[in-house]
Every structure is written in C-alpha cells, then in structure tokens.
Amino acid sequence: MPGRLAGKVAVITGGASGIGLASVRLFSREGADLAIVDREVAKVPDTAREGAGKAPLLLEGDVGDEAAVERHAAAVDERFGGFDILLACAGWSSRKGVPDTTLAEWEGVLNTNLTGSFLWSRAAIRTMRARGGGAIILIASQLAFAGGRRNAAYLASKGAVASLARSMAVDHAPEGIRVNTIVPGAIRTPLLESGFRRAEDPAAARAWSVSRHPLGRLGEPEEVAQAALFLASGESSFTTGSCLMVDGGWLAG
Numbered sequence: 001m002p003g004r005l006a007g008k009v010a011v012i013t014g015g016a017s018g019i020g021l022a023s024v025r026l027f028s029r030e031g032a033d034l035a036i037v038d039r040e041v042a043k044v045p046d047t048a049r050e051g052a053g054k055a056p057l058l059l060e061g062d063v064g065d066e067a068a069v070e071r072h073a074a075a076v077d078e079r080f081g082g083f084d085i086l087l088a089c090a091g092w093s094s095r096k097g098v099p100d101t102t103l104a105e106w107e108g109v110l111n112t113n114l115t116g117s118f119l120w121s122r123a124a125i126r127t128m129r130a131r132g133g134g135a136i137i138l139i140a141s142q143l144a145f146a147g148g149r150r151n152a153a154y155l156a157s158k159g160a161v162a163s164l165a166r167s168m169a170v171d172h173a174p175e176g177i178r179v180n181t182i183v184p185g186a187i188r189t190p191l192l193e194s195g196f197r198r199a200e201d202p203a204a205a206r207a208w209s210v211s212r213h214p215l216g217r218l219g220e221p222e223e224v225a226q227a228a229l230f231l232a233s234g235e236s237s238f239t240t241g242s243c244l245m246v247d248g249g250w251l252a253g
C-alpha cells in the first residue's frame with residue numbers, strides 16, 4: 001500500500017533530534033522524500049537515512065541565517081524540484097526571565113524559533129505556489145499559552161510563531177497552501193531533558209511537569225510526529241490556521 005506521503009517532498013528543520021527526528025522517521029516510512037536541515041546534521045542516525053523514498057538530503061546550517069536558508073532551498077529544488085511540506089522543528093530556549101536575559105540570548109532565541117520559521121516559510125511559499133499548494137507546519141509550545149515561568153524569549157518567540165502561522169494561513173489559503181501550528185506539551189527529547197538538568201531541583205522539575213499534564217505523563221516525540229503527519233497529509237485538507245494541541249491536556253486545565 002502506498003504511504004500517506006507517497007510522491008511528496010518534505011523539508012524538516014531540526015530533523016537531527018527529538019520531534020524533528022521522530023518526524024523524519026515517520027514521514028520517511030510514509031513514503032516522503034526528505035530534506036533534513038539542522039545545525040548538527042551529523043547527529044542524524046544511519047537508521048533514519050533509509051526510508052521508502054530516496055536517500056534524504058542532509059543540509060547543515062542555521063535556520064536563522066538567510067543566506068544558508070536560500071542556499072539550502074536551492075539545493076532542495078535541484079535535488080527534488082521543490083517541496084510540498086515544511087515542518088519547522090528547529091528551536092531552543094535560554095530559559096531565563098527578562099531581567100537575566102542578555103540581548104544576545106534574546107536575539108539568539110528569536111532568530112532560531114521565529115526568524116527561522118519565517119525564512120523557511122518564505123522559501124516554502126515560493127515553491128508551493130509553483131506546485132499549486134502545500135502544507136506548512138510550525139511548532140509553538142504549550143508554554144506560550146499558559147504556565148511558562150522564567151522563559152521569556154522562548155515564550156515570546158512561540159507566541160509569535162502561532163501568530164505568524166495564522167497570518168500565513170489567511171494570506172495563502174487561496175493558493176492551496178495550508179498553514180498550521182502544533183502546540184506540544186512537555187515531550188521527552190534532549191531539549192526537555194537539558195531543561196530539567198538545569199533546574200535547581202531536576203527531580204522536582206520533572207515531577208511537576210508530569211503532574212501538570214492531566215494524562216499524567218510526558219509526551220513522546222513520536223506522538224507529535226503523528227500530529228505532524230496528519231497536518232502534512234491530505235487527511236487534514238480542510239484544516240488551516242489551526243493550533244493542534246498535543247499536550248496531554250496541559251492547556252485544558
């Protein structure tokens with residue numbers, strides 16, 4: 001049986017780890033040809049480099065660097081003739097409140113999380129227009145909507161990402177380009193684990209996070225990848241401008 005993404009080309013940023021890597025594996029199993037963008041692309045394991053489609057194109061660089069994004073988008077065009085799906089996962093956090101945040105930290109977080117989403121979305125819209133449509137999926141965070149402490153730049157960037165997605169959804173719906181945001185809860189990835197390690201009491205931080213989810217556990221990267229697959233595939237053909245919570249109920253109460 002053909003995969004749910006057979007014949008599609010997907011760009012996944014932040015595809016070397018966590019949610020991006022789980023999506024690389026799932027999208028590949030579902031038949032997509034992939035371009036994986038990451039500033040540490042060598043971390044992509046060999047097992048994630050073989051799927052139903054062609055061998056993935058590995059692109060190393062910073063999603064917040066305009067010249068690198070343009071170079072990478074041109075490489076995707078050259079290899080695959082454009083792309084149909086963008087999943088923008090690259091992201092990080094400085095985990096500080098405003099008084100402790102340096103301008104460099106502020107700009108660094110905004111540059112990856114927001115500007116990186118903007119730059120790759122711009123490249124995606126260009127190619128998707130030429131192909132008659134496509135799906136753009138950005139990643140926000142439950143913390144942008146409730147319960148985020150001492151994480152100012154991250155929360156600001158993620159709130160802006162959700163607004164950016166809604167804005168593009170309205171502008172580009174007539175061109176057949178759907179734009180949606182995934183709102184994960186706490187997902188067991190290297191990013192989350194490093195956050196716990198940096199807490200004053202890592203065990204207490206983990207326990208609080210678990211207890212904050214009505215489902216009573218942390219999420220798995222594969223559970224977010226399944227949501228991304230839905231938003232990337234034709235099964236979500238009437239869904240645009242939405243925020244899909246994959247947060248174990250965090251925002252519900």
Ligand SMILES: NC(=O)c1ccc[n+]([C@@H]2O[C@H](COP(=O)([O-])OP(=O)(O)OC[C@H]3O[C@@H](n4cnc5c(N)ncnc54)[C@H](O)[C@@H]3O)[C@@H](O)[C@H]2O)c1
Nearest residue numbers: 014017018019038039062063090091112141186187189191
């Ligand atoms: N894990 C969570 O609990 C959680 C919760 C809510 C939202 N998110 C969001 O999900 C996305 C994926 O996070 P994750 O937990 O899988 O993190 P992760 O650290 O496991 O993976 C992120 C990947 O992005 C890459 N990256 C970071 N900055 C980059 C840049 N400037 N250019 C290119 N690549 C870059 C990293 O090298 C890494 O491979 C992020 O946007 C994050 O904010 C995660």
